[in-house]
Amino acid sequence: MGHAGRESGAAQPRIRRQRHGQRDDRGERRPRGRRELLHGRDRDRAQHRERRLHPEAAQHALRDPRRSDLPRARGAADARARRRARGRRHEPSARDRPLSGPQRHREEGAAHRQLIRYRAAWVLPIAAPPIAGGAVVVDRGRIVSIEERPASGEDLGSVAILPGLVNAHVHLELSWMRGRVPPCDAMCVWAQSLMALRRTVTEEPREPIAAAIAEARASGTCLVGDITNTLSAYDALADTEMSAMIFREMLGFSAPDPGGFVDRTLAQLAELTPIARLRTSLAPHAPYSVSPALFSAIADRAEHAPVSVHLGESPEEIQFLRDGTGPWRSVLEHLGVWNPAWTPPACGPVEYLARVGLLNERLVAVHGVQLTGDELARLSSARATVVTCPRSNRWTGAGDPPIDRFYASGVRVAIGTDSLASVEDLNMFHEMAEVRRLAPSVRARAILRSATQSGAEALGFAGDLGTIEPGRRAELLAVRVPDGVTDVEEYLLGGIEPLDVQWLDPA
Ligand SMILES: [Zn+2]
CATH class of the missing domain: 3.20.20.140 (Metal-dependent hydrolases)
Known part of the structure; x- marks a missing residue:
């Protein structure tokens, strides 16, 4: 995975992992092959449903180590550390705070350094039909644009980007x-x-x-x-x-x-x-x-x-x-x-x-x-x-x-x-x-x-969440989609497990 989508600045991973599923029961990270990762996804849908209904399937997925073909990413432990560093327990994070005058000025001044362009097999804006091979451009936690034929960007591969x-x-x-x-x-x-x-x-x-x-x-x-x-x-x-x-x-x-x-x-x-x-x-x-x-x-x-x-x-x-x-x-x-x-x-x-x-x-x-x-x-x-x-x-x-x-x-x-x-x-x-x-x-x-x-x-959050549109918060998912899927929307209704879901880091 490259970093071509980032205009400048130090390279850092931008796929966040959740606390569940990062480690096995011994607390160790284990590599996971692509073949294992896609288990169930390359079978026909009936079998897939049957597997999903198995009572242990979801728990198994939650415990499973994450795949190793994506960069190591920030997790919940890191988020907690950041909150501790902020001191007071409920002090709002940067995302929550309204921008003050000087801060806004500073962040606008740095805008050119923070554009990230995520390319993927599919982009689902929700407010518009899916885009094959599209990209989402993000700046400091907000969506800037959707591109139908991006010339460059950070290629996430066989995933669908969709809003949280x-x-x-x-x-x-x-x-x-x-x-x-x-x-x-x-x-x-x-x-x-x-x-x-x-x-x-x-x-x-x-x-x-x-x-x-x-x-x-x-x-x-x-x-x-x-x-x-x-x-x-x-x-x-x-x-x-x-x-x-x-x-x-x-x-x-x-x-x-x-x-x-x-x-x-x-x-x-x-x-x-x-x-x-x-x-x-x-x-x-x-x-x-x-x-x-x-x-x-x-x-x-x-x-x-x-x-x-x-x-x-x-x-x-x-x-x-x-x-x-x-x-x-x-x-x-x-x-x-x-x-x-x-x-x-x-x-x-x-x-x-x-x-x-x-x-x-x-x-x-x-x-x-x-x-x-x-x-x-x-x-x-x-x-x-x-x-x-x-x-x-x-x-x-x-x-x-x-x-x-x-x-x-x-x-x-x-x-x-x-x-x-x-x-x-x-x-x-x-x-x-x-x-x-x-x-x-x-x-x-x-x-x-x-x-x-x-x-x-x-719920009154339409200005921030729910679609991929300019101005919305970049709380975006990357969901693994096997090669060969032609109806990505139907595929996403087949019962996706956490194993195949990751958050894109807008930072
Ligand atoms: Zn109720």
């Missing part, structure tokens, strides 16, 4: 529950076993959160929409390069002072150490757990930020809104929070959100398994977003989401994994593979856009 993926729905603080809440046929039963498990701890264990973020990074995620009740993932997010829209979740079916509740919650968010790549907003949990007054108070106060709601997830939610009966009613009564003054709205979940003032372009409606064609059309007209989490839906017993109808309706579709309490891993490539399996007729390009651009738009 966006996991639009996750609950990082539940990561310690991985494998501990069994799959279920009825979502309310699954939710009750989750609540019972959660009551066994006084606070969310921190180490699994950090491990989950590292796992998400290693499989190509640069931005998460993270739902939280405790803010316990904030420090862990601050310690990484992951961007996040942090949705402080609110529950209250009989909360006495909804306005005060929202004000206190917003004040709590305002006390967090400001970091530009970590933004905050609110998430009313779901129609069966949030009173109409609390929904309205959130709608009144969260004026400019996305608002995330679990919506149309289970058949029991539809029943509850229709006539106030069913398992969710029983759960509320069991918890002692049923409000006898509540009147069933006798409508669907989208109409219900419209009545409380939340049906707008900032709505991030998560799951949507039960939504009708009319409801999807209404979300589309409002320019809202549906986030689909199909692996979680199966795990919790909510059923398979109507993904074909999501896309046919024209609504913005984003993709999330949901929490490790209801999914095997946080690999967005695996989630895309499940979307593809459930919706074989949806265009591959549309699914890739959902996992990048649409997620960034829904």
